[in-house]
Amino acid sequence: MAVGPATLPSMYSVDGIRIGVASAGIKKPGRKDVVVFEVCEDASVAGVFTKNAFCAAPVVISKDHLAQGNVRYFLINTGNANAGTGKQGLADAYECCDLLAAEVGLTRTAVLPFSTGVIGEPLPVAKIAAAIPQAVENLSAYQWEAAASGIMTTDTRPKGATKQIEIDGQTVTISGISKGAGMIMPNMATMLGFIGTDAAVEPQLLQEILTDAANKSFNRITIDGDTSTNDSCMLIATGRSGAIVSSSDTEALNLFVEAINEVMLEIALAIVKDGEGATKLVTVSVESAGTQEEALKTAYTVAHSPLVKTALFASDPNWGRILAAVGRAGIENFDLETLKIYLDDVCIVENGGRAASYTEDAGQAVMNQENILIRIVLNRGDVNETVWTTDLSHEYVTINADYRS
Amino acid sequence: MAVGPATLPSMYSVDGIRIGVASAGIKKPGRKDVVVFEVCEDASVAGVFTKNAFCAAPVVISKDHLAQGNVRYFLINTGNANAGTGKQGLADAYECCDLLAAEVGLTRTAVLPFSTGVIGEPLPVAKIAAAIPQAVENLSAYQWEAAASGIMTTDTRPKGATKQIEIDGQTVTISGISKGAGMIMPNMATMLGFIGTDAAVEPQLLQEILTDAANKSFNRITIDGDTSTNDSCMLIATGRSGAIVSSSDTEALNLFVEAINEVMLEIALAIVKDGEGATKLVTVSVESAGTQEEALKTAYTVAHSPLVKTALFASDPNWGRILAAVGRAGIENFDLETLKIYLDDVCIVENGGRAASYTEDAGQAVMNQENILIRIVLNRGDVNETVWTTDLSHEYVTINADYRS
Structure with a gap:
């Protein structure tokens, strides 16, 4: 059950972001369950994370790697949340980061891991390891729809929003996908959001924009009051459009913020509409x-x-x-x-x-x-x-x- | 559905308290839906009430009359909560108090009104007026079980607990009844508790004992987090047993407090066990x-x-x-x-x-x-x-x- 029509728009690609998807067979054979985001060099990345005192292992690591700067990859798996898994969970998440980093010739801090699915079960690292080369191999700018499907758990529909605006005569693209409302069987699911834009925004300003937008969207939706150990929302600004968003150009900033807010509200409301058992x-x-x-x-x-x-x-x-x-x-x-x-x-x-x-x-x-x-x-x-x-x-x-x- | 066996104990009467029940036909013809408690002169009465900012009219009046002292009667109706009824609701509740007071030759402040049932509907004063003389006529010490049934709304079973203890060689009786868990159709129901004892306790100490006991029982049970506009719990101490409970006799005080806590926890847990749809x-x-x-x-x-x-x-x-x-x-x-x-x-x-x-x-x-x-x-x-x-x-x-x- 879900509210309204299931319409995933035709998503604009975002210059500077490539996406790969693969099947690791974590829960079901053949299902796309591993998604890799590749972010171009010099992009800015911002993130907001669950406030649950029990952060899953990937959240702990993503926060840390994000703070170190120089993020180049997101590695997302569904089917297993790697939460409530203690020290082994951290070791497993690091191993996955290392595997992807090795595949692309970088070090682990370039990778942010995200997991969603069952909690309390060990992460099937070997399965993910086998899927990583597949995902890297098929990296492409045109897989936003595939990624929206690939990050689903018990979602009944993929969720995305996409938008283009003009800033100083340049076309700026914003695309975002999200997954998973409410806390979902078998244990709990996760709200994940990944938004990309080709505007150029300094990391600190990008973080402020994301935090504010999340407070008006992801942090204002609620199915049952339960919050997951894995909730994360990321915003990437590649700068490839040439349009610069900064606090010194209020008009451009306002346009950009408004568009980010719209995209994030749309993908957040898509989560509510697909909430468990939702009819309204x-x-x-x-x-x-x-x-x-x-x-x-x-x-x-x-x-x-x-x-x-x-x-x-x-x-x-x-x-x-x-x-x-x-x-x-x-x-x-x-x-x-x-x-x-x-x-x-x-x-x-x-x-x-x-x-x-x-x-x-x-x-x-x-x-x-x-x-x-x-x-x-x-x-x-x-x-x-x-x-x-x-x-x-x-x-x-x-x-x-x-x-x- | 409810948890455990439905066992209303054979209730001890409490010297100094008489109870009358009557059918006003507020929601269903023939159902006992009006209960009157008569409290002997010189009894102490204590009360705790809902913290919902929207107190129903009877709660507003009961608090006021209780503060004025000299309470002699409780007038309880089910089928209509007289909540969300504005100024007319207050006028209606006062009229009911006046009617009972006139029937027994007292003034309105001697009466505390309690209502439970549908909210937002006008209180059917004429029906209650017709029932008051019936209830007064059949006042008796032996109607605790009838009262436990008479205050039910969508409860599936009457709820009561009863206990006798020895204080300084005197037998002290404590009997209590309760109703209504969770918020119940058609709108919301109410937790009501009425406990009586024949110990002698000064009003201020009685209030402290009740507040503390409610914090360990009625205020620690929750079905769905919703609290009603009408929740009330009253404790009457008639003094007729001759046993005196005061802060100067710690042993007697502790015995008494423990027994009150036990009775209140028992009738509070009976509410949870009869919670809407409860299976555990x-x-x-x-x-x-x-x-x-x-x-x-x-x-x-x-x-x-x-x-x-x-x-x-x-x-x-x-x-x-x-x-x-x-x-x-x-x-x-x-x-x-x-x-x-x-x-x-x-x-x-x-x-x-x-x-x-x-x-x-x-x-x-x-x-x-x-x-x-x-x-x-x-x-x-x-x-x-x-x-x-x-x-x-x-x-x-x-x-x-x-x-x-």
Whole structure:
């Protein structure tokens, strides 16, 4: 089950990035499960990673190698997350980096490893080792779609977004792919995002742009509140278009940031729409909060409430559950009289209770939609925040209660 | 569905408390849906209430009347929560208080109102008005079981616990009833607890004892993280046994506190076992935390994780989900190497990964049980906290996705 049509756009290639895919047979024979990104020399690379205290081995290594600069390759495998694997997991991930580095004549710090799949199982290094030469051999600029499929685990569809903009008369391309929403059987899956652009951006600025964009996209989507040990999102800027993005050219910077934000939001929302058992895409928008903290607290409390989510699944305009979720979000000195809650444009709560103008028919009409906006207007300040989530369906329970096998 | 046998004990009556039940036909004709507690003069009454910013009208009034002292009656109705009802809801609740007060020749502040059921619907005052004289007429010391049934909403079984202890050669009785776990269709239900004892306890000490006991029972159970607008727990001490509990007699105080804690934990756990769609009773125990806050944060993150809960439903010893939930609980400077996680006595995580001694068979054996203990040993300090929860089943989704009708 997933929300909306499954449309992977025809992806623009990004000059300076080549992609190779291969079958290692990690979980299923014949499936493309190893993806290699090759990044041209002098490219900038930025990354954001899971905040889970239990980082998987590849996350620990990717953070370290990224900090050392000079990244040239990403090595991504699905089918095994190499998480909860202790010291052996680190050794295995280093070995994979070494294998790819040797294949291309570099040292291990040039390689960032990414793994997604089962946790707690040893990484099948021999299988990956056999696949690396295949992937390197077929490196090409035109495999973004193949990569979008190659990084899938239990995703039901590949996810990508692609865009071209003009900066100072130059065409700048941005392409991105993502995978894996929610925590997925057999153990948990991972949100991975890989975005490339041929703009030239200094590493520090690129990191700021990525961190900010992730905070408006990957860090604002939630299926079930669980975060994986492996979540990572990477942004590569090759500079090959000749267009330069820097803080001294505000107009170019703004154009670029806007485009990056759009691509990242699109691939992040694709993850939500393909969330486990999802039948609805739900936008929870909190307006005029006093602080960002209270805006996010309110939004997430609503977005994570099993009662709100089951009501969304049932297309039940059960406004009392939304009201109760807002009420327990922990906002201090909350004046209920000023709160308003809307389903799309239908006011459901005002003056501390059900809106006088509210009718069940109007609420029902919104709830029947596949895309639903819950707007919570706090009237306490000028901070707005939006998060995106799904409903909670029988299929979610079925998927996650299935025994690992 | 519910966990364990449905056993309402034969309840001891509590000298100084009489209970009346009546049918107002609020939701279903003929169902007992109004319960009146009568408290003797000079009794002490203590109460704890929901922390949801949206208190239902009866909660607002009960808090106020309790603070004024001199409480003589509780008026409890099911079928309608009188929540999200604005000013009319307050007026309706006051009118009900006035009606009962007039029936017994007192003023409204002697009455505490409690409501549970649908939110956002006007309280059917006329129906309750007609039921009040019936309830007053059949007031008797021997209706604790009838009251346990009379306060049910979608509970599948009445809940009560009863106990007698000796204090200074006197027999002291403690009886308590509770209702309603999780947030229940049609909107949300309420945790209500009513406990009575014939010990003599000054109001302030009684309040301290209740607050502390609630923190170890009602405030440590969670089905889905949602808290109702109506949750309330009341403790009455009539003094009729002649036994005096005061802070100057530590031995008597400890005996009494222990017995109150036992009764409250028993009726709180009865709520969890009857949680929506519950097939397991899950104890999440966090040991040797640095602070109470981190202990509770860890325990609730695990207890609320949909992934942990669906694994519990599936009897799947999916230790990676527990590990990931602990990892995202937000503990600062967390040394993974010192963490240990157990399922009952089976160590599943140590040294930052799956325990070397762990076998799937051993984990499976624990997961097959109806009662499961998840022990998380942080080794950061000396604070221990325990919360209780259930699994997340298909029936939970079915119950909560059913349209209100």
